Amino acid sequence: MDTLTHALSGALLARATAGLEKPALPLGRRVAIGALVAAFPDTDVVASWISPLSYLYHHRGVTHSLLMLPLWTILLAWIFALIWRSGPRWQTYAPVVAMSLAVHIAGDWITTFGTMIFAPLSDFRHGIGTTFIIDLWFSGIIIGGLLSLVWRRSRAPAVAGLAVLVGYVVLQYALLQQAVDFGERYARAEGITQARVTAMPRPVSPFNWMVVVENAEAYRYSHINLIRNEVLQLGGDAGFIARLDAVYRPLDQAIWETDLRLGNGGQQAAARAVFEHPDFAFFRWFAAYPALHRIDSDTASLCVWFKDLRFLTPGRDGFPFIYGMCSDGSGPMRPYGLNGETRFPVY
Numbered sequence: 125m126d127t128l129t130h131a132l133s134g135a136l137l138a139r140a141t142a143g144l145e146k147p148a149l150p151l152g153r154r155v156a157i158g159a160l161v162a163a164f165p166d167t168d169v170v171a172s173w174i175s176p177l178s179y180l181y182h183h184r185g186v187t188h189s190l191l192m193l194p195l196w197t198i199l200l201a202w203i204f205a206l207i208w209r210s211g212p213r214w215q216t217y218a219p220v221v222a223m224s225l226a227v228h229i230a231g232d233w234i235t236t237f238g239t240m241i242f243a244p245l246s247d248f249r250h251g252i253g254t255t256f257i258i259d260l261w262f263s264g265i266i267i268g269g270l271l272s273l274v275w276r277r278s279r280a281p282a283v284a285g286l287a288v289l290v291g292y293v294v295l296q297y298a299l300l301q302q303a304v305d306f307g308e309r310y311a312r313a314e315g316i317t318q319a320r321v322t323a324m325p326r327p328v329s330p331f332n333w334m335v336v337v338e339n340a341e342a343y344r345y346s347h348i349n350l351i352r353n354e355v356l357q358l359g360g361d362a363g364f365i366a367r368l369d370a371v372y373r374p375l376d377q378a379i380w381e382t383d384l385r386l387g388n389g390g391q392q393a394a395a396r397a398v399f400e401h402p403d404f405a406f407f408r409w410f411a412a413y414p415a416l417h418r419i420d421s422d423t424a425s426l427c428v429w430f431k432d433l434r435f436l437t438p439g440r441d442g443f444p445f446i447y448g449m450c451s452d453g454s455g456p457m458r459p460y461g462l463n464g465e466t467r468f469p470v471y
Contacts, residue, residue: 125231126258127166132266133231134162134224136289139270140282141223145216153208154220161200161224165232176461176470180410181247188229189243197222234293236324236412236434247409254296256325265289296330302350303333306375311337316344324434328369336413336433341385343413343433346378347371364439371438383415383433391419398428398449403459406470407447417446417462425452429462 125133138158142151149157165187172179186192201217232239238251255262269285303323311319319337326332331350336343349372356370373379386395395416398404407414413433420427429448436443446462447470460467 125228125235125255125262127163129258129263129266130166130228130231131159131163132263132270133227133289134158134160136266136269136282136285137162137223137227138220140279140286141220142279145219147212147216149212149216149220153211157204157217157220158224161221162228164196164200165225165228176468177406180406184232184237184239184249185243185247186240188232188239188241190226190229190241191245192243193222193225193229196225200225234296252297252300253322253324254293254300256327258327259325259330260328261330262289262292265292292330296325299330299333299350300325303335303348306348306350306378307335307337307346310335310344310346310378310380314344326372327437328365329372332369332372334436338413343383343385343415344380345383345433345436346373346380347438348373348375348378350375368437368439385415387416387419391416394419394426394428395430398457399430401449401457403457404447404449406459410445417443417448425450426457427460427467 135155135158138155139151142148142154165184168183168185168187169179171182187196197218198214201214201221204217204221205211205214229239229241233241233250234252234255235257236251236253237257238249238253240247241250242248265285265288269282269289271281300323304321307321307323311321316337316339319339322336322338324334324336326334326347329349331352332347333350334345334347336345338344352372352374355373355377356366358366358370362370386392386399399408399414407430411430411432411434414430415433417429417431419429427448427450429446431443431446435445442464448460448462449457450460450467451457459470461470462468
């Protein structure tokens with residue numbers, strides 16, 4: 125989830141639960157604390173200042189951990205008590221701080237990227253994959269609930285906003301199951317054995333999904349809309365949002381594409397050597413749907429690049445998080461990232 129939506133969700137939760145602590149915090153202060161604390165876990169972005177790999181390893185790590193939540197609660201609550209010296213002690217701030225941290229963790233847990241809720245003891249990313257990383261409907265519901273700030277005497281609009289938000293995620297979970305069912309029917313019809321079928325939410329609409337049918341050699345995937353009856357036709361003046369949305373086709377007109385895990389023919393030996401290389405362990409850990417992106421080869425160098433299909437979003441310029449290994453001349457293979465056509469070392 126994007127940081128702004130996290131902050132808004134913290135503000136909404138703080139408004140909906142206002143007055144529960146004794147003594148009650150001033151409403152404006154409580155809502156501001158909710159927003160600030162709900163954004164706090166994303167301060168781990170500073171890991172990117174160290175190296176690209178530090179960002180991969182540590183984003184959504186200890187600042188997003190349920191195990192670390194009590195420690196962050198005490199620390200942040202103490203800071204707020206220090207800022208407002210004439211106010212209550214840190215224990216009064218602790219409930220809103222803990223809830224705001226928890227709502228951030230929940231917001232990342234529902235995305236396909238997931239979050240390391242048991243860091244630092246485990247680096248496994250837990251996620252249910254119901255919600256796209258930037259969901260305008262999700263954010264809009266929160267903003268609607270925050271209109272309760274106009275009616276400062278009543279928590280009811282904020283509570284209703286939270287209820288609608290939970291209902292929206294439940295709807296998304298049901299749509300996820302429908303998308304997976306569609307993929308399973310396709311796999312059976314095509315005779316794809318030992319297939320794993322998953323689906324990922326996509327932008328603009330909760331009905332837009334990328335369905336993935338994978339086996340040991342390849343991924344087959346399709347961009348679908350669960351309720352659309354016809355393909356959207358775009359005019360020459362179509363905007364960015366419309367172009368993103370038009371990719372997703374009705375179920376009966378779905379187009380399936382294929383990406384190979386390790387390429388084909390002569391590509392496979394080089395791709396396998398890179399993918400299984402000890403120095404490429406970071407990508408094997410990070411990628412949910414690793415597939416060969418391309419191989420660049422000339423007399424002076426060799427580069428084998430991999431992508432993660434989790435970040436495939438048609439209509440968006442570029443493809444993020446492409447990593448591989450390169451050798452120059454007779455030198456050893458070393459890990460690199462690829463930004464456009466520019467490679468950069470990851471260590």
